[in-house]
Amino acid sequence: MLEAIGSGLLALLTPQALLFMLIGILYGLVIGILPGLGGVVAMTLLLPFTYGHEVAATLALLLGAHIATLWGDSVTSILFNVPGSSKSLALVFDGYPMTLRGEGERALGASAMAVLLGGIIGAVFLAACIPFVRPIILALGPAEYLMVSLWGMTLIATFSAGSLFKGLTAAALGVLIAFIGMDPVTATLRYTFGVMHLLDGISFPVAMIGLFAVSEMMKLHLRGDSIVSRQVSTDKSSVWDGVWDTLRRWPLVIRSSILGLWIGVLPGVGGSAAGIAAYAQAVQTSKHPETFGTGNVDGVIAPDATLGANEGGGLLPTLAFGIPGGDSMALLLIAFINMGIAPGPQMLTNNLSVVFSLVWIIVLASVITAIIGIIISPYLARMPTINEDLMVPLVLSVCFFGAYATRGEMADVIVCAVFGVLGFLMEKYRYSRANLVIGMVLATMIERSLHVSLMMYGKDFIFTRPLTLTLFLLVVLTAAWPFLRRRKQARAQAALEKGSL
């Protein structure tokens, strides 16, 4: 084992491997910053380069690019309210309010450090769990995935603070929007109105670009002011504040990383749900849940730590069983096959040094990304102070271009514009955009897991599977917790008022 750890590292210390990793990271950062494009796109475009090079160098290029996109995606979420990809959606809830408050540098620093720590925890977990991972993965099934999705839904309460009915209505609307297109279970066309483009459903990244970025530019155009005024931008926050914030909140980082690992291990759950679940966990365990959505740095740290650790978790089923933990892991699987390596149980015996090379790539790529992130954050954080007359046309152009580039379809540009207007109106009439997106992200997974659970375990599956029942009780408890805490606070306040009288 120790020999494999050493040889895994040595394979990466060749000039070619180091150069490939650096190229991958820089490329990943650029792709991540482009709206709508994330790690999957970055890896897809690199696949043709996986022939004829050293195995470690090729993996460094692919995985390095993928890891760098995690932070790249966070940058636009934090600075412009534009989710770089669906994974980084949760970053807009508190990252952007921090930017509005002039704390963009702090948010970017916290984000870079959280991705780094999450990545390291994920890599260590991957290395530690390799010998005894099989029974854990086999114990989890679609019923458990369903509970994870339902847990994410408890977040709706957080974003319904303005209006109960409007918050829930937005979530219900999001669920229905997610069902547009062909139902993968029954092959039924739902809510397509005969439009061919809608057969594949609404592209999630395109909808998000419209909902958050386009509507934000419409607001900026109306307001006639830059996102952050220059006066606010010269405040006291620095990138190091964010770094220390993350280090000080180590319990949150560890909790979020473990959550990311767990979700990563579940095949098919994906990073979008992971980010939202991490945010939900941060809100529910916080002493000040009411500050979330207004620029609480915990709301930046938790999703990024989860996404960082998610990679290590996702590698486990990919390497151990040849079952990809998500889209990006499926691409990695293709790269393995291109290189003549067969993932599966024999990977952990015959190619153990390759497995440890992957562990080292996650660690090294996370460290290099964090260093680059910390260096460039002060410059990036100045971008929101650009005059709105310059910002509006530039960002709108990038958004429409990004929407088109996502699938190369002109109809996606219309979807982007429609969601932009929808986002603008929702903001105006206080229908939570966050709840709409949460509904969209989790609906498909809930429906798919529910169908499979009913088929596999029958209609009483919640009560017949102890692990599912435990998770279900956890969901109920976490959903009820804000209300219980509120009652307690109300009682304490009433007692205090009585005492003062």
Place this chain on the structure above:
Amino acid sequence: MSRRAQENLVGVIVLAVFVVMLYLTFGYSSRARLVPLPVCILGIILAAAQLLWQNLRSADELRVSFLDVFGSRGAIKTPTAAPQAGSGPVQPQSTEVDVTRKPGGELSAFGIIAILLALVFVVGPLPSVFLFTAGYLALTRHCSLARAILYAFLCAAILYGLFGFALGVQLNRGLLSGFISNFVDF
């Protein structure tokens, strides 16, 4: 139009959307509507409740807190945005869409989206970036026409470099190109 009338109009539209979705849902098989059906019914109930609620309360009280309803029976008012420790005195800018300094108000915001969308379809994504950016900068008088064209060119070149060249995205040429190609080969 008063705020209440606007809210009612939006509420009715939302209700109508859910009703149409429910109607469509009945056309699907029982398995295909397993989740959509209850969601549609829930949506109708929520939209109707919102409509009722906002017409029973004064205009100032059009919002209701989730926590106040189910948490403490209104014992505590809706929490306001508490500043983070160490965040200093600087308050975030308002995120509500109520400040309209630009002439034409909201119509101009919808207008720029419509213009950009039309440009993308007529001339294609890349030329539309150039035309829209140059036009916007020139019309808002942010800079001189020459500088606006320079900025627009740089923006279009960077986007082409990233998407068209580096990522290999096939750029659509728009309807105009198809029309012109009927007369001229290019």
